[in-house]
Amino acid sequence: MIQPPTLPTNYTVKPGQIKTSTGKTIRTEEMIINMGPQHPSTHGVLRLEIVVDGEIIVDCIPHIGYLHRCFEKHCEQMTNYQQVIPYADRMDYCSAMTNEWAFALAAERLLKIEVPERVEYIRVIMAELQRIASHLIAVGTYGIDSGAFTPFLYTFIDREKILDLFEMTCGARLLYNYIWIGGLSHDLPPKFIEQTKEFVAYFRPRVKMLNDLLSYNEIFVKRTANVGVLPREVAINYAVSGPQLRGSGVNWDLRRDDPFVIDHKLDWQPQVGKGEVGTVGDCWDRHIVRMREMEQSLNMIEQALAGLPEGNVKAAIPKRIRPEKDAEIYVRTEASRGELGYYIISDGTASPFRVKARGPAFVNLSVLPEIVRGGLIADLVLTAGSIDIVLGEVDR
Amino acid sequence: MTAQEIFDVLKAKFGDALPEEKLSAAGGSAAAGFSLQVWITIAPGRTKEICSFLRDDSEMQFDTLSCLSGVDYNNGTFGVVYHLSSMVQKHKIVLKAFCTKEHPHIQSVSSVWGTANWHEREVFDLFGVIIDEHPDLRRILLPDDWEGNPLRKDYKVQEFYHGMKVPY
């Protein structure tokens, strides 16, 4: 394979540095451009202030907050812990199931209640289906970022099938309010299990097809290999998580390393970027980690479906949830985009005293300026796309 | 390492930078082992020093700052809570630094962990806690000309913002 020409890193031109053949100096100037909040490839209302020299990026300053909806303030105003769940849905709207799970888990730990095993299994199935749906959006929009429009529609066809499964379970297609504190809003519908099995059988070849169409496309590989390299140390220092961290070659997955659920009972391995086509931690690695995680999630769904026990789907919890006074907890879970944590402080009343949501997209985005300098605008688009941000979660 | 061991090491090394005499715990006693969360209180002016030690010491190796949150305790105290975890040693610890409402200053740890940069800006934005030595202390989620810090318990929303009525 031909390596793409390497670009100068830490490239800066100061005014008046370019000399013509006659010895004159030409006054050059860096240009400041606003990318966003309305831009097709910032995946929402992200605004990037970029300083460019020609097309080479000298600096990039993200400005966020255009979608700030006061999630944390809202939580403090709720009259009940359960009321927070629909708000948690709206944080990362592409991956609502994992959000509500994280909050429900935090509240359950705060109350020190155990949920029935059936609930755990159903939650895993739902979260993994959600992970596939979320990664499908990431992969599809990444195709658009790189200029290929067709994979986007293919991924959306598959995502529709997952949303159909969710719809038959809880009636909603995007924001579910399905996972409640202490259990689920209701049990699985009768045909869910066989339809999920059908989906798993249908989806395996589709992953391969997407890989053939996009991931191993020669142009795509050239565009993404060695671009936006996030070194291992930087990734850890910035507390980057999820596929982006694993893309940098760190074998770390909270489902295995800080088990919060029955995931560790299943047979699976985190997918790690190996730098097959370029450097470890480049955009292609992050992309391929997502592709492989989708396959991994299929395995987990199959195992969880096979081991699904019978039982109740609601734990015995008080009608009005009142945790102890001054109890506090930080629970972190592996959402589709990485470590989603909730830090809850209770003051003994029915509403939380303080809720802090640690969204993976917020943290993952903060590393962007570090890895785009020296690249081209086209690289910035691809790097920002490979981070897979959802602005609902960045801005909360 | 357990929280108690980490506390002992820190106490021996930093002494007066740890105002509390023992490990603090929420939802039960730390010693009994069923508490929800235990934490170590550190002095607001020496966070950087202690965090650098926690990151670099070979027994600690807290390479990740999971979460950094600001809290208004509604009694004239603000707190910043650091949730640290180590990928190598696989242990976790919680640090807390408190400051008063009259003098809301806490030292930045963004030179220790890059991720603290945006989290600390958020604390500054929503609580008005001034993070000393922060490289880029600007509002992050709210507009630059917003008045007040919404997550303070005594926050009153402003009447007008650029001619638009704010309270609905």
Place this chain on the structure above:
Amino acid sequence: MEFIQTLLANQLVVSILLSALPLVFIILMVLVVLYTEMKVAAHIQDRVAYMRTGWHGVLQPIADMLKLLQKEDIIPTKADKLLFRAAPFIAFTGTYVAYAVLPFSSIYIGSNINLGAFFLVAAGSLVVIGILMAGWASNNKWSLFGGVRSAAQMISYEIPTALAVIIAVMITGSLNLQEVTKFQDGGIGNWLVFGGPLPWMQKLMLMPFTVITFFILFVASIAEVNRTPFDLPEAESELVQGFNTEYSGMRFAMFYLSEYANLFTVSAVVVSLFLGGWSSPFGAFMSGPVWGVFWFTSKAFLFILIQIWIRWTLPRLRVDQLMYVSWKVLTPWLFVCIFAVGLILVI
């Protein structure tokens, strides 16, 4: 009746009529291509596209065109008004002028000049000026990027195009496109891509090089019309439509028209230089002036179809990779081909 006869005898009127003919053709062709593109794209992507306007939505392109014409023509306050207004027309002129030398049939060619091939390459560059003007005059940094990228790209890809044309000219010995086509008349075996109607020994030796040249010309022609994978000037996900971001209504439609008309031009160049233009692939069978138009357009449409197919399959290249392809892959290969073809012809 007499009036019409005297009118038709007038050289000026006739030439005006003849030169208007391609315009009618362009508009019809663009409607067809628009429809084809949407339908092909949709079926590639597992959907059905327009289904409601007319049978399978055949009237949709007309509706789109009418809608575009009715839209308000917005000119940004700080734009360079004159250049902004002129740019779409210059871009379209560049495309339209090229139609003068396209040999649609053995009896119809707008202007049978001896420098046809040269004229085509030259006229193609005029489009760059229009796009660059549009990018500059919009007073928008993204548009400027689009314009500059477009200029860089077109200038780079002019060179492979021109070199590939030279190879065709070397073999046929004429710059006149009508002559070039006549040279290839008489069946599929006589097409330049298969070495032309030369003695079999020479033909066999030429064939690898002509095939390479044909392929390179095709790649360069996609780049000339700014389509995926070379659609950097209007890269939607990077530059938000690039040079035509600020355009609306009629002026945007002009760019659109020019883009699609250009699509046909470059395909026509490939066809008339290497695939026998209007000549029938079956020798004398199905040949003649009217069949000529059929063969010419259908061959060109085949290429448009391939370009559509490529567009909806491949991602986009990066700027430096684009330049790399042009200067370090296509151009050196063409020099090799020119050298080899010259050597073979001399022998």
